[in-house]
Amino acid sequence: MLKQALAFLKKDFLVESSYKFAFISRAFGVLAGVLAYFFIDKLFGQRMVPHLEEFGISYFSYVLLGMAFFSYIGVGMGSFSIRIRAEQMQGTLEAVLLSPAKVSTILFSLAVWNLLFAALDTALYIGLGVFLFKINFAGINILSTLVIFILSVISFSSLGILSASFIMVFKQGNPLGWIINTLEGLIGGVYFPVTVMPGWLQFLAGFLPITYAVRAIELAVYRGYSLWQLKTEYAFLMVFSIVLLPLSLSAFKYALRKARLQGSLIQY
Amino acid sequence: MKNILEVEGLSKDFIPPLSFGELIKLDLKRGMPARALRDVSFSLEPGKILGVLGPNGAGKTTLLKIIATLILPDKGSVSINGYRLGNDDEKIKSIVGLVCPQERSFYWRLTGRQNLEFFAAMHGLTNVQARLKELFDIFRINYQDKRFDRLSSGMKQKFALIRGLLHDPRLLLLDEPTKSLDYTAALDLRGFIKENMAKKGKTVVFATHNMDEALDFCDLFMILNQGKLRAFGTLEELRGQTGRPGAALGEIFVRLSKT
Numbered sequence: 001m002l003k004q005a006l007a008f009l010k011k012d013f014l015v016e017s018s019y020k021f022a023f024i025s026r027a028f029g030v031l032a033g034v035l036a037y038f039f040i041d042k043l044f045g046q047r048m049v050p051h052l053e054e055f056g057i058s059y060f061s062y063v064l065l066g067m068a069f070f071s072y073i074g075v076g077m078g079s080f081s082i083r084i085r086a087e088q089m090q091g092t093l094e095a096v097l098l099s100p101a102k103v104s105t106i107l108f109s110l111a112v113w114n115l116l117f118a119a120l121d122t123a124l125y126i127g128l129g130v131f132l133f134k135i136n137f138a139g140i141n142i143l144s145t146l147v148i149f150i151l152s153v154i155s156f157s158s159l160g161i162l163s164a165s166f167i168m169v170f171k172q173g174n175p176l177g178w179i180i181n182t183l184e185g186l187i188g189g190v191y192f193p194v195t196v197m198p199g200w201l202q203f204l205a206g207f208l209p210i211t212y213a214v215r216a217i218e219l220a221v222y223r224g225y226s227l228w229q230l231k232t233e234y235a236f237l238m239v240f241s242i243v244l245l246p247l248s249l250s251a252f253k254y255a256l257r258k259a260r261l262q263g264s265l266i267q268y
Numbered sequence: 269m270k271n272i273l274e275v276e277g278l279s280k281d282f283i284p285p286l287s288f289g290e291l292i293k294l295d296l297k298r299g300m301p302a303r304a305l306r307d308v309s310f311s312l313e314p315g316k317i318l319g320v321l322g323p324n325g326a327g328k329t330t331l332l333k334i335i336a337t338l339i340l341p342d343k344g345s346v347s348i349n350g351y352r353l354g355n356d357d358e359k360i361k362s363i364v365g366l367v368c369p370q371e372r373s374f375y376w377r378l379t380g381r382q383n384l385e386f387f388a389a390m391h392g393l394t395n396v397q398a399r400l401k402e403l404f405d406i407f408r409i410n411y412q413d414k415r416f417d418r419l420s421s422g423m424k425q426k427f428a429l430i431r432g433l434l435h436d437p438r439l440l441l442l443d444e445p446t447k448s449l450d451y452t453a454a455l456d457l458r459g460f461i462k463e464n465m466a467k468k469g470k471t472v473v474f475a476t477h478n479m480d481e482a483l484d485f486c487d488l489f490m491i492l493n494q495g496k497l498r499a500f501g502t503l504e505e506l507r508g509q510t511g512r513p514g515a516a517l518g519e520i521f522v523r524l525s526k527t
Contacts, residue, residue, distance in 0.1 A: 007389030011375060011382070018377040091372030094338055095431070099390035100361040260340040263282050263304075263330070266370070 004101045005109045012113030026117075030071075030124045037063045037191075038133065051193040057222045059192075061135050066190040068125030069217050072118045073152045074190070074210070077160035078180045079114030080107065081167045088171060088268040097265060103253055107161060137221060144220035144227050151237035152213040156180070158244030159209070165248070165255035171268055184210040212236040270350075272439055272471045273312040273335065278344035280305040280330055280495075304330040305341070306495040312473070312488070314438070317466050319486030320475040321517075323525050326492040328475040329368070332441045335473070336366040348439060362391070365437030369444050371424045376417035380409070380427045383416055384434065391435045403430045406460055407453070421448040429457060440465060442474045446481060458485050479518040489517065491524045498524040 016022055041060035048059040055062060087093040087110070096106060129135040163176035185191065187201050188210030194202050205211040216233035219225040227234055259265050281301040305327045312318055320328045333339040335346055337357045346353035351360050374383045381400065388396040404412055407426045411419055416427070425448040432440060440461070446454040461472055462485055476482050482489065489506055491499045499509045499520070506520050507513050515523075 003389055003392055007386050011378065011386045014382055015375060015377050090375065091370055092375060094368075095373040095387065096390065097338065098336060098361055098366055099387065100358045100392070101390060102358065257340065260338065261342075263280075263333070263339045265338055 001102075001105045001108070004099070004105050005112050008109040009112050009116070016113070016117075026121070027124060030121055031128065033067060034064060034125065034128050034133075037067070048192065048196070051195045055193075055218050055222055057218075060133065061129075061222065062193065062218060063191055064125060064129045064133070064135060065218055065221055066214055068122045068129070069149075069152075069214060070185055070190045070210070071121040071125060072115075073149075073156040073213065074180060074184060077111075077153070077156035078163065078177060079118070080111045080157070080160035080164040081174055081177050083110040083114060084164045084167045085171075085268075088167070088266075091266065091268075094265050097256075103256060104249060107164070107252060111157075111160070139224040140221045141224040141226060144225055144230055145217060147227060148213060148216040148220055148230065148234065148237065151234070151241050152209070152217070154241040154245055155209040155213070155237055158241070158248040161248035161252050162244070165251040168252070168255040168259050169262075169264075171264075179208075184208055187211075189214040209237060209240045212240075270314075271311040272314045272349055273473070274345075274347040275311065275331075275335070276309050276345045276347075278305050278308040278331070278334065278341050278346065280327075280334065280339065280341050303495045305334075305492075308344070308492070308495070308497045310490065310497065310500050312471055314471050315466050315469045316488055317461065317472045317474060317486045318488045318490060319482035320473060320490045320492065321477075321479070321482060321521055322475075322492035325494075326525075327495040328492055329443050330495075331492070332366065332368075332443050332473065332475055335439075336364055336441055337361055338366070362435065363438040364441065365432035365435065365439070366441045367428050367432035367443060367445050369425065369428070369447050371421065371428075374416050374424065374427065377415065379413050379415055380419065380423075381412040383427065384412075384431060387431050388434050393435060396434075399434060400430075403433060406464075407456060422450055422453060425449055426453065438470055440470065440472045442472065442476075444476055445474070446476070446478065454481070461485065479516075479521060483517050491521055493525050 038060055041058060041063070045059040052059060052062055084093070087096060099106070101109070130137065159176060159180050163174055163180055166174040166176055187194070187197060187205045188208045189205065190210065194205045194211055197205070212233040216230045216237070219230060281303050283301045308327075308331065320331065322328050330339060334341050334353070335348065337353060337360055340354065348360050349363055353360060375386070378386070384400055385396060388399070393399065400412075407430060409423070409426060409430070411423055416424065419427070425445070429445055432442070446457060449457065458481070465472055474482070474486060483503070488500070488502060490497065491506070499506050501509065503517060506517070507515050510520050510523055512520065512523070
């Protein structure tokens with residue numbers, strides 16, 4: 001598996017680096033996003049204070065961590081479908097699937113570059129927070145953060161793989177991609193605490209793993225909450241992980257079989 | 269001798285897939301299924317070169333892609349070196365090479381060499397540079413470090429051939445491999461297949477529209493038309509099956525393509 005993953009990593013690095021401004025424009029994108037929320041905080045931050053009492057931080061600190069976290073688990077995990085789509089569009093999917101690697105190996109290898117790149121985005125968010133905006137992460141509970149992060153990665157990878165299954169069969173019009181990249185970010189507490197939203201949206205947010213993941217990570221990082229204090233979020237993420245991972249792998253294998261039956265691997 | 273390839277009762281229809289939009293609108297009307305293969309059976313011994321002939325849409329590419337595990341049949345079975353399609357796909361992929369004429373199956377922003385290194389790694393190969401040098405020499409490749417999108421069609425086709433040969437497959441499937449090649453390159457390919465594959469017990473299935481080429485180096489011929497196997501065997505056997513002793517391959521092909 002390592003050999004294939006490294007091959008993809010090298011190949012994707014070479015492809016990406018052939019686009020001269022890709023790295024720079026992405027870094028500027030992160031900086032622009034952070035600055036936008038910095039000024040939003042200046043304007044409206046005080047109105048958020050009642051919703052942020054539990055976290056004990058400013059709105060900007062909340063949203064910076066939310067974006068850093070979501071840039072990895074949301075954008076990173078959404079990349080499973082993006083990469084499958086890219087291989088379809090390039091016409092290379094068939095050639096890749098001709099290799100004797102396991103389906104799960106190919107799937108992971110496809111996404112590994114985006115996951116690494118998303119990690120750089122996350123590091124950039126955190127770096128900007130620490131060095132430019134002097135946000136204090138000293139109260140972090142590393143164990144809780146790590147466990148919640150890993151469970152979030154598993155949950156969101158599963159959603160990403162489910163999303164890739166849609167792409168494999170339907171090529172476009174992927175509802176799960178929209179849920180992962182848009183709905184989760186919008187109502188899952190990434191850009192503002194869910195308590196800001198009306199009750200029915202808060203109810204809906206309760207069905208999304210991101211809601212538990214963001215809340216837990218904010219509390220673990222800023223308040224140093226232990227796993228015991230985060231047991232509800234931990235339990236939900238655990239259930240999402242246990243249910244979604246095998247489900248998503250089975251769905252992808254089914255989708256691949258369906259595409260092979262349709263003879264549509266080369267279509268886009 | 270044990271057969272390397274056994275195909276039994278292979279049938280395939282292509283039903284136009286529904287888009288997700290059509291599915292959620294319950295717009296379930298589909299076009300008529302396109303018949304690609306109908307009850308095709310044959311077997312092949314190691315070391316043979318089989319020429320697959322047929323008019324456009326006869327089912328040649330579908331047959332090759334089914335054997336290569338890229339398409340699943342609706343009915344029938346395929347066994348390669350004892351491995352069953354659908355059950356042992358990873359093992360099949362490790363001993364089968366497929367060369368298709370699609371230029372798009374490469375990463376165009378990488379060089380030819382970088383592309384081949386990637387596909388070699390996906391096959392888990394070692395000593396990749398030595399293998400690449402060997403194949404670059406055979407196919408007289410001079411532009412291995414040029415970006416793929418800047419190569420000529422013929423050069424791209426050579427890289428497709430090398431990719432199919434990287435893992436030294438026991439069964440090589442070639443879909444119109446000489447379509448973009450110049451005369452010398454086509455000769456090189458045929459020479460390589462004869463000397464380095466057939467004589468070493470490797471098997472080749474070669475789909476082509478070029479009768480002279482097929483006649484030049486194939487041991488056996490298969491004529492497909494509208495998904496059906498119309499004839500299979502040596503040229504003499506084909507002449508016997510069509511009742512035309514002394515007929516040229518092209519003549520037999522035309523006769524069977526019209527029925």
